[in-house]
Amino acid sequence: xxxxxxxxxxxxxxxxxxxxxxxxxxxxxxxxxxxxxxxxxxxxxxxxxxxxxxxxxxxxxxxxxxxxxxxxxxxxxxxxxxxxxxxxxxxxxxxxxxxxxxxxxxxxxxxxxxxxxxxxxxxxxxxxxxxxxxxxxxxxxxxxxxxxxxxxxxxxxxxxxxxxxxxxxxxxxxxxxxxxxxxxxxxxxxxxxxxxxxxxxxxxxxxxxxxxxxxxxxxxxxxxxxxxxxxxxxxxxxxxxxxxxxxxxxxxxxxxxxxxxxxxxxxxxxxxxxxxxxxxxxxxxxxxxxxxxxxxxxxxxxxxxxxxxxxxxxxxxxxxxxxxxxxxxxxxxxxxxxxxxxxxxxxxxxxxxxxxxxxxxxxxxxxxxxxxxxxxxxxxxxxxxxxxxxxxxxxxxxxxxxxxxxx
Numbered sequence: 001x002x003x004x005x006x007x008x009x010x011x012x013x014x015x016x017x018x019x020x021x022x023x024x025x026x027x028x029x030x031x032x033x034x035x036x037x038x039x040x041x042x043x044x045x046x047x048x049x050x051x052x053x054x055x056x057x058x059x060x061x062x063x064x065x066x067x068x069x070x071x072x073x074x075x076x077x078x079x080x081x082x083x084x085x086x087x088x089x090x091x092x093x094x095x096x097x098x099x100x101x102x103x104x105x106x107x108x109x110x111x112x113x114x115x116x117x118x119x120x121x122x123x124x125x126x127x128x129x130x131x132x133x134x135x136x137x138x139x140x141x142x143x144x145x146x147x148x149x150x151x152x153x154x155x156x157x158x159x160x161x162x163x164x165x166x167x168x169x170x171x172x173x174x175x176x177x178x179x180x181x182x183x184x185x186x187x188x189x190x191x192x193x194x195x196x197x198x199x200x201x202x203x204x205x206x207x208x209x210x211x212x213x214x215x216x217x218x219x220x221x222x223x224x225x226x227x228x229x230x231x232x233x234x235x236x237x238x239x240x241x242x243x244x245x246x247x248x249x250x251x252x253x254x255x256x257x258x259x260x261x262x263x264x265x266x267x268x269x270x271x272x273x274x275x276x277x278x279x280x281x282x283x284x285x286x287x288x289x290x291x292x293x294x295x296x297x298x299x300x301x302x303x304x305x306x307x308x309x310x311x312x313x314x315x316x317x318x319x320x321x322x323x324x325x326x327x328x329x330x331x332x333x334x335x336x337x338x339x340x341x342x343x344x345x346x347x348x349x350x351x352x353x354x355x356x357x358x359x360x361x362x363x364x365x366x367x368x369x370x371x372x373x374x375x376x377x378x379x380x381x382x383x384x385x386x387x388x389x390x391x392x393x394x395x396x397x398x399x400x401x402x403x404x405x406x407x
Contacts (some may be wrong), residue, residue, distance in 0.1 A: 003028070003039065004192070010035040012347040018050075018061060025109070025146065029063050036061055041364055044068055094157040098276040101367040105149040111192040112140045116372040117164070120142060120199025123272065125366070128201040128298040130271045131171050131260065133238040135202035135224050137182060139248050141195020142167060142240065143266075154364075156273075165270050168241040168262035176231040178252045179203075180219045186250040188213035200371055202298060207376040221383045228390060230240060240268065279362045 005306065006021045010032040018036050021061065025042040040048045049064040105119040106112065120140060125138040145161040174182070186198035187207040204223040207216040222229040241262045246254040278295075362368055374380055 001195070002192075003037070006037045006039075007032050009036060011142060017051075017059075020048075020315035027065060029065075029121060029315045036063065038063055041271050046299070059341065094155065094160065096156040097153055098156060098273065099154050099279060099364050100161060101154050102363055103147070103151050103367075105366070107143050107145040107147055109146045109150060109193050110200065113142055113197045114191055115374075116368050117199065118366040118368055119149070121369065121371065122366040123268075125298070125361075126271055126275045127238045127268065129171060129295045130266055130274065132170065132236075132298060133171055133202065133239040134235040135179070135298075136206075136238045136387050137179075137196050137203075138199045138240065139186075139243055139249065139250075140197045140199050153164065159269065167268040169238055169265040169268050169271070170237060170241045170244045170258055170262050171260035171265060172237045172244060172253060172256040173259055174234050174236050174237045174253070174256045176219070176222075176229040178233065178256060178355070179224075179229065179235060179237065180217065180222060180231070181252045182223070182250055183207075183217055184214050187216050187251070190216075192365070194248075196250070198372070202372050204373075206373040206375050206379060217384075220249065220387060228387070238265070272292070279364070282358060290332070 001021065001023055003021065003024050006019050009016065010019055016035060019038065021037055021039045024039055027041040027046050028037075028039040029048075030037050031335050038048050038050065040046055047066045047067055049066055051064075053060045070369065077353065106117045106123070107119045108304070120138065120143065123143065124136040124138050127138060142165075144164055145158075149158055149162075183198065183205055189196060189292070190209050192205070202225060205217055206221055208218075208344070209216060219229055219231065223233060223379075232312045236259060237256075239250075242248070243250040244253045244256070246252075292311050309311055329377055
């Protein structure tokens, strides 16, 4: 368990004299309430040699840090021979090239457990796209590499270092209020490097770490897709089954209806490999292009693109009409009719825009996009401005009726 929990144990249980802790990935020895807490590092890079000497009813504990290097220990030849029969096949598989990233991926615990990162965005986007959900929430403790992955070739070995465990996904139905509470839990332990800190897709929020846990996020500024969160509305949320069970403090998910069980969703690591395969299908011109592949873009994002293009075409059409009217007075206007209906080319533009964004995903260059923000005075002013503009536009949409379509 985490070091703060080790400390609480030492402070409250008198019968314990020595605590051998883990989970923090650091080497540390500290005395709390006259009890030793020993953290022995991670991944067998260190070990602790602990010697206990008894003197009647008293004892003395000595802790020695041992750093592991290959030169200090002789190889066990018989074990090496047995392992080699398996390791050859495993190593060949691990060297499978999945793709080529055009940027570094930040998986450091100091970053991924305290803020939005491009690695977290990449994984969460895949979760969103492959399940056609409204939003994705992933606990950052899932991502275990604790390092920066340099741009270039990305192998199965790299993916395994990031995600060494099997992680089943589920899609649940969650209300806006439940989503808000889940996010509050996610940022409740900040700035501690807690695995509950969320990496997200399809959602944007800001939190104020100066406020007490449970009240750090103003729900007025939470956006799902292009819309602001509605407390009573139900949303399609993809997450790990681990969180759906209420682990890492996400108790609110235990009450949510399951829309797609872990049997109906791809396993997370498999979904990531399918994502790379879908990119190969889309970009390999020598292959037969098939739609039987994993989607690279979530349906919710496709709808946003279509909405954006509809607005753009509407504005463009109005602008073109005004330009022609001003250039040609009524008595000199061309007799030849010109169709200015933006709907005629809308279908083609929808297709182009969706294809464009799928090809954008093929670049494998995930970015930090402002999905998770820490509140400052400047950011708060911007959030208030955007919320006000959204409300004003909503009023305009209600006041100005849509024109009936021509038959």
